[in-house]
Amino acid sequence: MIFEPIQIEISQLRCERDDRLLFKNLSIKLESGQILRVAGPNGAGKTTLLRTLAGLFDIQEGEIRLNQQPLKEYLERILYIGHKPQVTKDLTVLDNLKFLTDVDETALKSALSAVGLKGYHDSLVKELSQGQGRRCALARLWCVDAPIWILDEPYTALDVDMVKTLDARITEHVANGGVCLFTTHQPPQQLDYQTLELGHVD
Amino acid sequence: MIFEPIQIEISQLRCERDDRLLFKNLSIKLESGQILRVAGPNGAGKTTLLRTLAGLFDIQEGEIRLNQQPLKEYLERILYIGHKPQVTKDLTVLDNLKFLTDVDETALKSALSAVGLKGYHDSLVKELSQGQGRRCALARLWCVDAPIWILDEPYTALDVDMVKTLDARITEHVANGGVCLFTTHQPPQQLDYQTLELGHVD
Amino acid sequence: MGWRWFHQWGSPRLFYERAGRWQLVCGWLALILLVAGSLWGLGFAPVDYQQGNSYRIIYLHVPVAFLAQAMYAAMAVCAVVLFVWKMKLADVAMQAIAVMGFAFTALALISGAVWGKPTWGTYWVWDARLTSMLILAFLYLGVIGLRAAIQDPDQAGKACGILVLVGVVNLPIIKYSVEWWNTLHQPASLKLTEKPAMPASMWVPLLVNILGYYIAAAYLVLGSMRAIVLERERRATWVKELVGRA
Amino acid sequence: MSIEKRMLARELKLIAARPGDIFKPMWFLILVISMVPLALAPDSDLLAEIGSAMIWVATLLALLLNTEHLFQSDFSDGVLEQWLFLDRPLAWLVGLKLVAHWLFHVLPLILITPIAGLMLSVPTEVLIALLITLFVATPALTCFSGLGAALTLGSSRSGILGVLVMMPLFVPVVILAAGVLIRATDGSDTLPLLALLGAFSVVAATLVPIAVSAAIRLNIGGSN
Amino acid sequence: MSIEKRMLARELKLIAARPGDIFKPMWFLILVISMVPLALAPDSDLLAEIGSAMIWVATLLALLLNTEHLFQSDFSDGVLEQWLFLDRPLAWLVGLKLVAHWLFHVLPLILITPIAGLMLSVPTEVLIALLITLFVATPALTCFSGLGAALTLGSSRSGILGVLVMMPLFVPVVILAAGVLIRATDGSDTLPLLALLGAFSVVAATLVPIAVSAAIRLNIGGSN
Amino acid sequence: MLEFQFASLAAFFEMAPHGVYVWPVYGLGLLVIGGLTWVNARQHRQAIRMVQRNLEREETHES
């Protein structure tokens, strides 16, 4: 599907945690079709920034607007996948997806085969390996149609093949008019992205 | 410090999980100064193999010997760092290290500055970012003198600088006569290692 | 011959085949004994002069109560075999016995409680024997619950083994202390009094039924074990061949 | 499927995956109840006298302990924060979760109390009153303990904060319930007290989910 | 520093980091005890009669519930598996942990019981007997509930399963303690029973850590 | 010794005055043993069906 045009405007964002200034005067504009990689050393505030953008962390100073509207009104257009597993260990792979997405089972199954979990839909998540668990969480990228993706270290624990698959999916998503923000410490080769460097406040 | 010569001998190891054959007829020999990278796609059994070598997972078939002795006798010579955080969230960085290592505070502090957590020794681990938490767990590599290192995806969540630091430390360790086994999905550039590919059983 | 025979029982395939035959024998034998014993007890044994016809519950209650205790002991034996000889089949037996044992314990409790209504006028009193039976039921429940909570069968088996062993060491202490507790208070309530010696016409059918219930328990345990073995060995070639042939 | 249905379906699947979850509080109740005569005396008159009160306290405990971690695993798995992206108000989702919890976890607990009553030889009419009070009071208790659970989400091993906040709220419920039981023993009219209890439950069920959702939001904001 | 000292130091630091951990069981005890008169009639004769038994049961529960997660967070953080690499037998480390737990978490609980006793107007001499029985019996209780905690480590939401599994094993302890309390009320000799209780504790303290360490090993083997 | 103790079959089923206690207990006993037999059989059937399904899946995989 093709998304309507989106505009994300971050202006003069500033954040402190534990008395450490993480960023200030942060202003960016993002539009449909763009990919933004948030980079920076450990503890620079990447996760904090992404969570702020997803509405999970309160804005301390500054403003975030989506299509000129305040963020709060747009939360259901956001797909956020963070550090945490985002899946319930005691449920099967399929049941996990069923709860968080509103598509039918065939779509879910095709999403699962896209992430290489084909024969696993009946396995409990706790019986999966680390990377397989991440794949299960990422499967939502194949079956939810939120235009704004916010992915915190999506490549963690993924093998080379899966990294490629994910890159392809992100490319497809922004080609459809979506936006993608992500962090990672290994610059992906296949993507065409802008970079925002954090961690250089004085 | 320089370690005594070590020899790890794995013979005819075989493992099944959940009725899936992970590996069989696995035989390797490792000696002081060698680095082994266990590679393979998600779910191949890398973690399972490393945990078996660390004595955390029971050998189903085959044998593992350290200097001709059964593994159980050598556990205190092993330093294992796995998927899990290996740190207690409610304790400070320093207190976490103090419990698992037996060195004095100055050594601990220098280990902490080696991993870039200099000003953080009094922070609670739960107040750290993902990568900083990993750094805290890895700090033990700088202050424990176990000859055998078993590291499961040590590069996860680390930034580029820290990856370099870690590589340097591993090189130093094997130069001193240690052995290092690790897994990762991103082949490290700075290391001189052998690779064991899992995930190709018939 | 002895050891070889023992080890052959340890092989799942041989067990599955042999147990099938044994199960059949046990099933029919139990059926005959139970029908005979129960009819005898219900219709032909003389009426108890004190309790009237309500005493006929004894032909179910007592065998089942015996079994409830015996099966816990059997489970403990299995736990020892599991830890000493690492015999997987012992774990299978433990799993089967836990469920059957709980069923029989519940049956003993319920039949006793129902019997209590006409004899004591109440379903439940905190009598020593009743109390320790209740605790036995909880012990069984613990084993069943623990197994259900752990995914991996091997791991669950070992955890249950530890629990059963700790439980069986405690069981005599529990029984003793409950008895002591009961006498300590000298409750006004009734107790299972020492019965006068039964005439043979009463105890012979009881004996028949006791035998019948024991064999029925063997039948049930073997049946359950066969199913569990099949489930656990579902990837083994012998199971595939067996099913493929069928 | 609507979110409401998916939520219910998920709850059912969780129960199917861990059937123990339903039985554990019941089992706990019966165990605690059978400890009472062991610690006291097997004297059925004394037991009958204190029986209904014991059952009330034990049920309260079982409920509290079962609700204490209501949101914990979803929180630490990061599933709870996904609720914020669903197009329903958080308070509504929380309300649903509480209703599902009451249905699948509290109701079975209530239904087992007659057996506990039998064990302590509680007279039948008191037992019936007990059942009714539990029906009427548990919605309030569930809501409040859910609030306790939400408040303590952030602290890794939940401290006392949530629990301290909840304690005064349980007192009126327990007192009212005790009043009903005493009147039932006397044979006098229990309706006014039950109505009060019911009103308490209704108010709790409408207002507490809002507080719970605020508490959840708060804790999500502090986590990474 | 030796491992023993480090273990103790860590325990102290954990307490300093989460002081709530110490107060939670105490609070629980007081809550349960204050619910009893509320749920019952405020008739002080009856209360005094059942008081010491109630306190025993409530303390037992508080201890059980507090010990239930003894190893949980260390297990899921992966710290527990590091114990296997220390050059001490696991059973010894487990024993240490249990001792530390008793000292820092069970002892405060015991010391609060006199207040609970005052609330239920338990006579002083019975209160003293109560304190002594708790001192003598809690080591056994701690060990067994530690075993419950260890056995259920592997199952992700085990809830109170460990408690449920272990509770029947506490019957002898509860009964013996009740015996001591009754004799203390009568004024007769309590020493033989206390000796029995003590023996039970000693045996438990020497043997149970081995079972606990086996259970821990088992569960580490199954995790990733 | 083997003498039927009741005047009629009706009296046997009434078992005055304790039929209401005795018969349900025996009924429950029958139910438990029968039920367990049924549960075992079902578990056995299910295990076989699972193996069959796996076999079929393997065959389709190979071809």
Ligand code: HEM
């Ligand atoms: C819930 C209630 C009851 C329970 C849990 C219970 C439990 C038991 C147990 C465990 C035994 C076997 C004792 C042994 O191993 O020596 C037993 C035997 C027996 N029970 Fe019950 N019982 C209950 C109620 C009753 C009642 C109400 C009666 C009759 C008034 C009764 C009569 C007997 C008799 C006659 C025996 C055989 C005694 C012997 O062989 O020593 N029981 N019961």
Ligand SMILES: Nc1ncnc2c1ncn2[C@@H]1O[C@H](COP(=O)(O)OP(=O)(O)OP(=O)(O)O)[C@@H](O)[C@H]1O
């Ligand atoms: N607790 C478990 N119970 C049952 N099966 C498991 C469990 N953990 C892992 N497995 C299975 O064992 C296989 C190997 O898992 P393992 O964690 O060793 O993989 P891995 O090579 O480390 O993968 P990754 O790259 O994703 O970390 C997987 O197929 C997984 O499904």
Ligand SMILES: Nc1ncnc2c1ncn2[C@@H]1O[C@H](COP(=O)(O)OP(=O)(O)OP(=O)(O)O)[C@@H](O)[C@H]1O
């Ligand atoms: N829960 C918290 N409480 C207080 N401070 C925190 C908390 N979480 C993170 N911080 C601090 O905020 C800073 C930024 O953390 P954040 O998680 O955003 O970093 P990051 O850029 O994502 O790092 P990484 O690459 O390691 O994931 C860190 O310095 C950390 O110490």
Ligand SMILES: [Mg+2]
């Ligand atoms: Mg981060």
Ligand SMILES: [Mg+2]
């Ligand atoms: Mg892995």
